[in-house]
Amino acid sequence: MRSSPSISSRLGTLALTAALALLPLVSHAEEAKPVDTSRIVSIGGAVTEIVYALGEEKRLIARDSTSLYPPEALKLPDVGYMRQLSPEGVLATNPTAILAIEGSGPPDALAVLKSASVPVAMVPDKFSRDGILEKIDTIGAVLHVEDKAKTLHDSVAADLDKAIAAAEARPQAERKRVLFILSLQNGKVMASGTGTAADGIIRLSGLVNAAGDFPGYKAMTDEAIVEAKPDVILMMERGGNHDATVQEIVAHPALGLTPAAVHKAVIRMDGLHLLGFGPRTASAIRDLIARVYGG
Amino acid sequence: MAYQQAADGERGLMRFFERAMSEYRDGDRTRIARIAIVALLAAAVFSILMSITTGASDASVIDVLRAMADPNAADGAMSTRDRIIVFDIRLPRALLGFLIGAALAVSGAVMQGLFRNPLADPGLIGVSSGASLGAVTVIVLGTSMVAPVVAMFGSFALPLAAFAGGLVSTVILYRVATQGGQTSVATMLLAGIALGALAMALTGILIFMADDKQLRDLTFWSMGSLAGATWAKIATAGPIMAASLLLMPFLARGLNAMALGEAAAFHMGVPVQRLKNVAIVGVAAATGAAVAVSGGIGFVGIVVPHLLRLAIGPDHRALLPASALLGGTLLIGADMLARTVVAPAELPIGIITAAVGGPFFLWILLRNRARLGM
Numbered sequence: 001m002r003s004s005p006s007i008s009s010r011l012g013t014l015a016l017t018a019a020l021a022l023l024p025l026v027s028h029a030e031e032a033k034p035v036d037t038s039r040i041v042s043i044g045g046a047v048t049e050i051v052y053a054l055g056e057e058k059r060l061i062a063r064d065s066t067s068l069y070p071p072e073a074l075k076l077p078d079v080g081y082m083r084q085l086s087p088e089g090v091l092a093t094n095p096t097a098i099l100a101i102e103g104s105g106p107p108d109a110l111a112v113l114k115s116a117s118v119p120v121a122m123v124p125d126k127f128s129r130d131g132i133l134e135k136i137d138t139i140g141a142v143l144h145v146e147d148k149a150k151t152l153h154d155s156v157a158a159d160l161d162k163a164i165a166a167a168e169a170r171p172q173a174e175r176k177r178v179l180f181i182l183s184l185q186n187g188k189v190m191a192s193g194t195g196t197a198a199d200g201i202i203r204l205s206g207l208v209n210a211a212g213d214f215p216g217y218k219a220m221t222d223e224a225i226v227e228a229k230p231d232v233i234l235m236m237e238r239g240g241n242h243d244a245t246v247q248e249i250v251a252h253p254a255l256g257l258t259p260a261a262v263h264k265a266v267i268r269m270d271g272l273h274l275l276g277f278g279p280r281t282a283s284a285i286r287d288l289i290a291r292v293y294g295g
Numbered sequence: 296m297a298y299q300q301a302a303d304g305e306r307g308l309m310r311f312f313e314r315a316m317s318e319y320r321d322g323d324r325t326r327i328a329r330i331a332i333v334a335l336l337a338a339a340v341f342s343i344l345m346s347i348t349t350g351a352s353d354a355s356v357i358d359v360l361r362a363m364a365d366p367n368a369a370d371g372a373m374s375t376r377d378r379i380i381v382f383d384i385r386l387p388r389a390l391l392g393f394l395i396g397a398a399l400a401v402s403g404a405v406m407q408g409l410f411r412n413p414l415a416d417p418g419l420i421g422v423s424s425g426a427s428l429g430a431v432t433v434i435v436l437g438t439s440m441v442a443p444v445v446a447m448f449g450s451f452a453l454p455l456a457a458f459a460g461g462l463v464s465t466v467i468l469y470r471v472a473t474q475g476g477q478t479s480v481a482t483m484l485l486a487g488i489a490l491g492a493l494a495m496a497l498t499g500i501l502i503f504m505a506d507d508k509q510l511r512d513l514t515f516w517s518m519g520s521l522a523g524a525t526w527a528k529i530a531t532a533g534p535i536m537a538a539s540l541l542l543m544p545f546l547a548r549g550l551n552a553m554a555l556g557e558a559a560a561f562h563m564g565v566p567v568q569r570l571k572n573v574a575i576v577g578v579a580a581a582t583g584a585a586v587a588v589s590g591g592i593g594f595v596g597i598v599v600p601h602l603l604r605l606a607i608g609p610d611h612r613a614l615l616p617a618s619a620l621l622g623g624t625l626l627i628g629a630d631m632l633a634r635t636v637v638a639p640a641e642l643p644i645g646i647i648t649a650a651v652g653g654p655f656f657l658w659i660l661l662r663n664r665a666r667l668g669m
Contacts, residue, residue, distance in 0.1 A: 062639060065640070077639055078639070078640055079639045079640055080637070080639070080640025080641055081511070081515075081640075083508065083511060083512060083515070084515050084520075084522070084641070084643075086351065086522050086634060086638075086639065086640060086641035087384050087522070088350045088351045088352055088380055088384045088385070088634060089351040089352075089634070089638055089639030089640055089641055090639060091351075091352050091354075091376060091379075091380055091384075092350070092351035092352030092353070092638065092639050093639055094352075094376075103508060106450070106522070106523060107449070107450045108450050108522075108523040108525060109522060109523070111450070111525075112379070112383060112384060112525070115379060115383060116375070116376050116379040116380070116383075117375060117376070118376075182507065196506075216505075216506040216507075217506055217507050218503075219503070
């Protein structure tokens, strides 16, 4: 009876010694295995969506302010805007690794995180079918869930191909011209040129980007807007009254002259859904096509 | 005996404060200024200590120091993380914040003295507009036109460009306003407005070219942040700010004389032109370096010197060191708010300095309306 506590304590000591002896091995093993991904901070809306789509959300401990989908993600602590991360804020959530969409930063913050031995895995961000699949593959590899990623990759690819094929089936002559307007402030129209997420989704949907050939988001002059002859005006859903937006477009000196305004063809869609280039993009394509041609 | 001495000492101290207060009422603020500087020094040290002990994470300075002192305490990753938070995130940030606050406040005080204008700030010599032009250039053209520069300097490209922009714009303004070895303060003021407009136009072109992500970067830069504070930045921008700060007190007598007017100062034997040169170089270097590493942090250069003038009077011999101490302390305080209020995210510090500084300054103004003759 009296010996049992002493034995157990001796066993405890033994276990502790063994554990201590194993410590270097464990840390060595961690070096060989690239990343411990048990506690992840996810930076970027599409990245967070893909982690959820892979069913690996239990590893998420924090997100950035652009990660708004699925709604459960909103319960995670928010470490701020993806390009303005605070190193201590991120470290305060005790991550073992960070999954970040390309363009996250600032670089100094990422450098400090790396020096605190928190690996930062960058996820490339391209606005195309292959770009979405590349995100899934990258995240799957980082999380060591290649099998699940393969399944998701295949289903998303099949879904995308079906949506794209349906879009491509439409004859060129019937394809509508879409003008994506990022913001409409004081009558100034910020439209999306080439290389933007909006341009990407318009092209994937077999539509024509009416804005033309300029790169990035630019303020368009009234004459260029009239010249662009958009059949449909596409905007991001920002709450507020849809009719008021339509009124504003009809009343605009240049937008008012376009076929889109004449037919009141104004579509507003959720920004992350439309421009996220994540697992939901096939459904975004179908939504967009249905709303462009459906009415 | 010891008790008696302590009581005497206490009484002595009381007498010292009483004398300071009565002299203060009579208009002599030398002694009150001295008290203020000692108090501000204590506040500065306290603010730095507070700053490295607070933050978004639960890292404890005491635990980190204990872990470092004890070679057997091998806590592994946790203590490494905490050590990095304390020594590589909070400490450089506190030191850089103090230097920036001190540089901005002293620069403001010197500019107000030199231009004999209570609204003067380093923006008057073109530093701010030039620096933001430099910064915006790197943010917008960093991936295209000036990509080689960014590739060469990495994360130092932006601060370097901002610093160079501030310096170049000050040199141009100085050349414009200087004729026959004489710098006209009035010309400088007006030419500064013209040059500022030009810099704004160039910045505007760049903003027009920017994409949405760059626009967000620009907005954040213009609101200022100490989040990028690293030892490497202290090593580069720190010496410039420190050298300028050490140089400024030598201007105090000259600036005091300048209060009577440039001609009067000249007849009192103040080397007016040299004073202007040193002041302009010092302010351009200090502000340029501060803006380069932190972006646009407003209000410190105006609020701090004015607060101190109300408390300890306009004598630059006391005003300049006191401005440095109070500026540094306030900026550290603002930064502590910035990084804890919305943790784990972070507010731009410029929002805090303006949101807290604005109303506070207004309150001081209204309370002292009579004394300021408003």
